[in-house]
Amino acid sequence: MTQLHMQLPGKDHSYEIRIERGLLSRCGELIKEACPGRRRAAIITDSNVAPLYADQVETSLQQAGFQVKTVVFPAGEASKNLSTLESLYDGLLSPVPFSLTRGDLVITLGGGVTGDMGGFAAGSLLRGVPFIQIPTTLLAQVDSSVGGKVAIDLKQGKNLAGMFYQPSLVIIDPNTLDTLPDRVFLDGLGEVIKYGLIWTPELLELLEQHPDRQDMAPYMERILLLSCDCKRQVVEQDEHDTGLRQILNFGHTLGHAYEKLGHYETYMHGEAVCCGMVSILKIGEQQGITPPGTADRLLRLLAALGLPGKAEKVPEKELLATLSFDKKGSGETITPVFCDRVGSVVLHKMPKAQFAEWVRQLEGQA
Numbered sequence: 001m002t003q004l005h006m007q008l009p010g011k012d013h014s015y016e017i018r019i020e021r022g023l024l025s026r027c028g029e030l031i032k033e034a035c036p037g038r039r040r041a042a043i044i045t046d047s048n049v050a051p052l053y054a055d056q057v058e059t060s061l062q063q064a065g066f067q068v069k070t071v072v073f074p075a076g077e078a079s080k081n082l083s084t085l086e087s088l089y090d091g092l093l094s095p096v097p098f099s100l101t102r103g104d105l106v107i108t109l110g111g112g113v114t115g116d117m118g119g120f121a122a123g124s125l126l127r128g129v130p131f132i133q134i135p136t137t138l139l140a141q142v143d144s145s146v147g148g149k150v151a152i153d154l155k156q157g158k159n160l161a162g163m164f165y166q167p168s169l170v171i172i173d174p175n176t177l178d179t180l181p182d183r184v185f186l187d188g189l190g191e192v193i194k195y196g197l198i199w200t201p202e203l204l205e206l207l208e209q210h211p212d213r214q215d216m217a218p219y220m221e222r223i224l225l226l227s228c229d230c231k232r233q234v235v236e237q238d239e240h241d242t243g244l245r246q247i248l249n250f251g252h253t254l255g256h257a258y259e260k261l262g263h264y265e266t267y268m269h270g271e272a273v274c275c276g277m278v279s280i281l282k283i284g285e286q287q288g289i290t291p292p293g294t295a296d297r298l299l300r301l302l303a304a305l306g307l308p309g310k311a312e313k314v315p316e317k318e319l320l321a322t323l324s325f326d327k328k329g330s331g332e333t334i335t336p337v338f339c340d341r342v343g344s345v346v347l348h349k350m351p352k353a354q355f356a357e358w359v360r361q362l363e364g365q366a
Ligand code: NAD
Pocket: 046, 047, 048, 049, 052, 075, 076, 077, 080, 110, 111, 112, 113, 114, 116, 136, 137, 138, 139, 140, 143, 144, 145, 147, 148, 149, 150, 158, 159, 176, 177, 178, 179, 180, 181, 184, 187, 269
């Protein structure tokens, strides 16, 4: 089994990230080992994942001696809101078969929506119940399940109510990726490519050599390991996102603008980030920060994988609105992330107006 250790400051804060095919059927014993003394577990999962994997997880937990209950919500980003959160609290506290206490466990089984919202439910209910992440999408396995950001969306925007609440264990079974629709699988590769550009060039090379989903399968555990290890190293150095962790935002500033412009329907998150990474590489090349040819290299990879690389122009009004609402921006400045060579990035604090001007130059609008 491949295992990474997330070492964070503070008592009870560190945890293992375990990666291996078939782990789902052994999750009970792993959870028992990571959380000794706990005997009851509530699984939070969505309506697509429940029929695929809830039985396996329930059985494994029962075999390890846990009493189990499962709370299911309707799949999809549209569910990641206050009213579904309330229904999760209801399910967790319902007396049948047991009402959750702080001595129990929450297990999130599903994609990023389940992990984010289930983690937020765990972190807020009863002032915090320990939780385990069992991510089942590629995006959740390489990104959202690691690092402790949990949240729900508000009507004002995505992920606006949230906190840092670290899981006690992350269990990654690459076999669960087999049931993902192609588009959802590819979407997760967006974040893998990001790690390749900002930290681990080997990831980029692996995808360049095996752009077909079937050919990539034998390398999946390595891809998951390298991706989680990149995130682990960054989060260990900056758990609360005050400095280095912002490099994980590479491609996201413009990516968010593209996502929003398409009303969250044209592009999935990873697809929009791919377009955002191409744009920021091109801007970097124009400004002499990024080596020439880097954007073309990424465009070739995206084309081979079947991911988009070019988004529409962002109209002035939307661009300024995106920059002013960027959670990572403050006042008049923004800190976009530029790639100064493959596997390395620089944070470039600058006035928002100047960044907007660079975007306009890229789009030929100046
Ligand atoms: P998701 O959870 O909605 O999953 C995508 C779809 O795949 C859903 O329909 C789901 O039911 C289905 N699914 C999940 N696992 C499956 C499987 N194994 N087989 C078949 N279908 C399966 O979305 P996502 O793309 O996993 O995650 C997106 C969310 O993650 C967003 O809300 C985003 O804000 C969040 N996110 C959080 C972080 C973080 O650091 N916390 C980072 C990146 C993204």
